[in-house]
Each structure stands twice: as C-alpha cells, then as structure tokens.
Amino acid sequence: MNIVETKDVNFYYGDFHALKGVSLDVVKNSVTAFIGPSGCGKSTFLRLLNRMNDLIPDMKLTGKCLINGKDIYDKRVDVDELRKKVGMVFQKPNPFPKTIFENIAYGLRVNGIKDKEFIRNRVEESLKGAALWEEVKDKLSRSAYDLSGGQQQRLCIARALAVKPDILLMDEPASALDPISTSKIEELIFTLKAEYTIVIVTHNMQQAARVSDSTGFFMLGELIEFSETRKMFLNPSKEQTQNYITGRFG
Amino acid sequence: MRKLVEKIVEKILAISGAMTTIVIMLVVIFLFKEGFGLFNSPVIEKGYALCVNEVNPVEHIGSAAIKKIYNQHIENWSEIGGLNEKIIPFRYDDVFQHYKEEEFGENYEKLPEKLGEVIAGSPGILAFIPEEYLPKNVKGVKILDGNTINPNDFFLGVEWIPTSTPAPQFGVLPLILGTLWVSLVAILIATPLGMGVAIYLSELAQGKVRDILKPAIELLAGIPSVVYGFFGLVVLVPLVQKTFSLSVGETAFTGSVILAIMALPTIITVAEDAMRSTPRAMREASLALGATHWQTIYKVVIPYAASGISAAVVLGIGRAIGETMVALMVTGNAAIIPKTLFSPVRTIPATIAAELGEAPHGGVHYQALFVLGCVLFLITLVISITAELISKRQHNKGL
C-alpha cells in the first residue's frame, strides 16, 4: 500500500527550477532512500513531504503530492497537523536548549497534551524506541547539550517519535556523526521500520544499500531512477545511475 | 626609516586606543574631585556657625534636624541626643532685643562678646551666628565647628532644598527614588510594546512592511531628546491632565510615557537581533513536531533569545535613567518621594541640569550636584556592566 504518492512535482525557488517532474510512490512500513550528488534536489523533495519548504520565500510548486491519499498542498490542509503526522530528523542534531525530558515532551505539549502521567510514559516509550533509554534514564533533567553528538541525534529521533507520526523523514541523519554512532542509527532505522514509514536522504551509498528497501536516484532536479534497492545497486537500468554508484562522479 | 615611521604610527594609534579609558578615568576623577568636599562642608550656610551652651553635650546636628528645630518640629534637645532641655533657636539679630544699640560699640566690635553672654546664659540655646561675630574663646560657649554634612544625611535624607536656610537640605533619596520610579514605569510600558514589535519584525514582517518599519524605528531613535521633551510638554502634559483630571499634567507618568517611546528603538533593535540569531535548525525542529509558528516563537525563539532580550531591557533602563531633557521638561520637578504614578517627581539628571547653572562654583550646592553626578554615574555603570554580563551569557550558549 502506498502511503506517499507524488505525480509530476515541479518545484521552484524564485527562478531556480529545483525539481523537475518528479513522480514517485512510497510503500507503507518500508525504508526509502534518496541518493544523488549534492544540490540534486533530494533534500528539497524530502522537505516537500512535510511542507518544510513553505518557509522559503518565493517558492512555487506544481503537480500533486498525496499522503494517505490526501493532497497535502490543498488549501484546507492544516500544516501543523500534517507535520505532526510526518516527523522529521535533520542533518545536524538540533535539540532545544532544554532538558532531555523537555525535548521529548515538547511535541506533546505544543499539541495541547497536559496529562503529566501520559507525557512521562510517552517520553519513556519514545526514548526506548530510539534506543536511548538505557543511556539517559537517570539524567532526564540534564541539558540535552550534555549528550554526545550521536546521542543527541537519537534524542531528536525520539523527539520525533513522541508525537506518533506515520512517516519519519530523515535528512542525512548520520552525516555529522562518527562511524559507531552511524551504525547505531542504522540499526535503529531497521527496527523502526516495523511501525513507521521511513524516507531517508543520504549521501552515503553504502548506507542506502544497507538500510533501504527501495532507492531513488536524483540528479539535477530529476528523479533518474527509482526501484528496489537491490536492483538499483546490482543492475541499474540507467547509465547515469551506473556511473554514479560506481563513483565516476558526484 | 620605514620601520621607524611604522613604529611611531603604531604608538600614536595605541594612544588613541587608550583614549576612551583615559576619558572614563578623567570623568571619574573630576566628578569625585569636584564633589569630594561636600562631606567636609558645614551643615549650615556658608559664613555662619552654630553655637550652643557649654553644658550641652550635643556635638553634631544634621541638616534635617536643624530645619526641624527652626520649624519647631523638634523642640527638646533630648530628641536629638541632648539633655532634657527646651531648644531655644536664636538668630544673631535677636541679640538686639537683649541689649541697646549703643552697647555694641561704634563698629559693633562688642557684638561677639554680647552674643557670648546670651549663649552662656541659656542652656537650651541654639545660636546661628555669622562667622565674623563669632564669640570665640568666650567661657560658656561651645562652637559646633565639626558639624559637617554626613553621608547619612545625604543618602538617606528625604528633602532636597538647596536654598533652605539656615541649613540647606541635601537629601537625595527623593531624587534617586524619583529617577528609578520614572525609569521603571517607562520600561514596563516599553518592554511589552518593544517585544511585540521586535517579534513582528523578526518573525512576521516581510518585504515592504519591513522596509517601512525598520527606518521608522531608526528615525524614532534619531529624534533629539529635547524635541521629545517639547512634544511631551505641549501634547502629552495637557492630555494627561485632562484624561486623569489632575491639577497639573507634569507627572511621573507623563515622563515615563515619553521615556518609554525613547527606549523603544533600543529595545526593538537589540531584541530583534537576538531573536534573529536563533538558529534555523531550532525553528525547523519545532515546526517539524507540529508546533505552530506562534508556539515556536514563544517556546523556542524567545527562550533562546532571552538573554539578548534582557540585555535590551537593561540597556533601555540605563537610557531612561540617564535621560535629562525629557525628565526636566515634563515630570514636574518636585523633589518629593513619589507615592503614585501621577505625583510630580524630580530625577537626578534633571536636578543637575536645573540647578548647576545657579550653584556658585565650588560651593556646597555645587559639590552636592557633583556627588549627585557620581551617584548617577555609578548607577549607570552598574547597569551597563549588568547588560554586558547578560549578553555574554548569550554568546556562551549553544552547542
């Protein structure tokens, strides 16, 4: 079943044509990876899915973008509700300058939840979900900045999980981390797949090959190829894809 | 040769670099030097001295006490630490009631002697006598020559009447409280307003609106304070008087409103800068969790910018405290401890501005105004250091 469907999406920053006619579907409870050289549009496409690009002045979008069968760019759509359903983890860990507990509780509080017991349970559940609970359970009231970079990133994942999204977008979540932290995040992605649909942008092809079910290759704003990960890496159908994954450019 | 020139130029530049430090030191030196003599000056008017009977144990009478004695609010020596004896205030011309004109001699050369007799004969007397007629070395007379203004009288005194006779009153408490009162109310008005505009500018306004608002705020900052004072005088003073049906419109509140307008640009600019410095990643993280823009502003942006915003507020207070012309023109200049928003008050800068011109150079009044300057200097110094410490905290924050 497809949870995300896009049809002929074009996106412009001012005069710059950043995405050219992208059509692609994401299957529920799968991991989809986007790869491609920097500036190819993969992050822009990811940010379309929770309308983070709305923050850019002068942006323009054409085409259809459906999540759970509904057009997310419809005028009646509540952007904040959409973002609750479509969580996001950013390239650099970006915890708030608050305690670990408050970081996780933030999403619940802004959505009007006041029940303390509920919040405490959900914080624990999310931290467990992000495989961070054992490391931080005794220091929930410490500043989030006391954590290491890898822990901070898992905290950000836990923070996103706390509002129970359907989809989790990850924008190069391991690019600022060391190899050990990176492998922890990758393991985590694998377990999260059971409950969430994950879309991840990465510049690391091995990572895409390791974690994803299907992979999309972007270049110069176009989706060159989109298929099952195994097929993409073993037997790509386009020459550009072949060149990219064998390292001829990018 | 070239090397030498370079060296010389560098030395000259270094001296210019030290200039601000030198100026601050000079300011401190001169304020203290000119004001220093105040606490060595006698309590009473220049050219006069106080005498009491020898049996009187009182050595020091503060200026406030002298005024009260002459106004008959204090009538017994026991109230100021003396014997249980009624105080008899005595001005030197009262002596003419005791003796005939010719008894003083042709050139009044016997006046001191006669004054001495009167004083020696009355245990409760407090005599106020010109120095030239002072009964020196007369038995039974004690001259209170160590009776100088003490810091307690100055800092805790509740009356500021430099022209009062026989003892001018230099109590700065009403001036300090007046200054703080006007400034704090001003900042209470300006902070929410300024914050609102800063949020609007940093978060909402775009394109044209921003292009209008930014220069407007700069213009507001550029208007000279005397023009604000004038505007307050001709527009706000009558308006306040009518609106609150007061007898006069020159009140602390009037001053606070104008000072608030003047503090707005500082608060807005500094607070806006602080809010803009909130990292994009913080905002995005909040929005991605389903927070609204407004929730993001008050839960993430404002806490992040909190120290910058507090620095803005503290700076605003500093400005308001030091502002002279507005306070002088619209607050009514009554040196009384303010009790309501609508009492007239007199601030420290306004007092200096209004009185320095009339105070004789080097006199007690002149010295008192310089000490007042020191007080103002210290207050603003503390404030600017506080602001600096607060904004340093801002820089140390972050990942």
Add this chain to the structure above:
Amino acid sequence: MSKKLSQQIAFWIFRILGVFVVGILLWILGFIIYNGIGVISFEFIFDAPRDGMLKGGIFPAIVGTFCLIVGSMIVAFPLGVMSAIYTNEYVRDGKISKFIRMMTNNLGSIPSIIFGLFGMALFVNTMSWGDSILAGSFTLGLLALPLVIRTTEEALRTVPDSLRVGSYALGASKLQTIRYVTLPAAFPNIVTGLILSVGRVSGETAPILFTVAAYFLPKLPSSVFDQVMALPYHLYVISTSGTNLEAARPMAYGTALVLITLVLIINFSASLIRKHFSKKLGGH
C-alpha cells in the same frame, strides 16, 4: 483555546503594535511639521531673535549648532578613527582589544548630563576656557567618541581578510595595507558612521548647558572662546522659560521643526551613502 486561534490573536496584536510604533513616529513628526511649517520663513532662518525671543529668527542658534558640530567632529573623528584602527587592525582579538571595547561601551553608556558636569569641571573651570565653543566642542566630541569608534570598527570589520592578506603577500607593510587597502575599502561605511555621530551630536542638549550654550546672544561668534546659542538649547529655553510661554510657542514649533529637519537630513544622507556604496560594492 485552540492553538490556531491563539496564534491568530497573537499575530494580530503584533501587527497592531507595529502600526502603533509607526503611528507614534508619524504623530510626533506630523504634529511638529503641522505647527511649525507656517513659522518657517526667510526671516526665521536668517535673522536673530528679537523682542524677548518672541519675534525674529533663530540664525545665531543655527550657526552655533553648526560650530559645535564642526568643533566636536574635529575632536572625535581623528581620535575615534585611530582608536578603531588600533583595536581592529593591531590588537584584534587579544585582551587589549577586549578591554578597549569594554571601555568604549562603558563610555557610551554614561548619561549625557555627566558629560556636561565633566566638561564644566575640566574644560570650563580647570582649563579656564570658560563657557565657549572650545569647551562645548570638546565635551560633545568626547560624548560622540564611542559612537565614532563603534561605527568605524564595524566598517573595518566588513573588509574581508583576503584583501589584507593579498596586500601582505605583495610585500606591503601593515601601515601601507591599512593606508592603501583597508581604509579605502571601509571608507563609505566609516563616513556613514561619522555622519550618524554628527546627527547624534547636533541634537544633544544636556552636555552644552554648562559648557557653551547662551540663553540669548544675537551676535555671531568671532572666536572659539565665544559662547553661542544652539538649536536644542534654544528650543528648551523658549518652551520652558520666559514670561510669555504661549506667545513663544510659534517660535518653539519653528525651532523644533528646523532641528528635526536637520537631524533627519543628516541621518537620511547617511543611509543614502550606505545604500549607494553597498550597491556599488555589491558585485564583489
């Protein structure tokens, strides 16, 4: 209350506040222009006050303010620019520059009336210059010093290091680099800062009360040891003291208008210069 609604309400409040602040500005400017424009005439600008300052013009005050601007800038410009060069080019990030910057900030936060006290004690009394243009210029110059330093420093900081390094690479000395590379590149921004300080100085009243300003002096100064009238002080005098305040109002409105116009022209030209040069340098 739903989070949408509270956002709507909050944002409307902020919009109204924004409008309110512009409204205050327009109110003040409008009020003074409306009341003052009728007073402005050739006579008002170019004549001395007459009849207890109820008639005539404000020419001596305009000239006086002009003298004080020139005088104070002769004091503040060289000192301020040199100080900024020293902190930004010689001792850049060390303890010394931190200390100098802190002192500059502290000097900038001293209330202007304190400068008045200080100027009176040092220049008028100790140096025996009396109430004079000289004393007033020094007082105002020192008041403007922190502003000149700060704006010049900002201007110097906008010059990219690559330019300096490029110059050193050609064998230029530090002084030559400053003289031929850094200063010319920073020049427009320095000028903008200097003009802003002029704007600040021209409206100051408190520092000149006891150092130079004359209550009524219809003749023009002939040396730097003369007293002068000045626009801000004149406005203060005719709006607060005198036997017939109501009759003096038109003169006060006129003076306020001239003063505001002067300050606005100064500030406006500063921003014009900044815009002009930033466009010119925009290509880099």
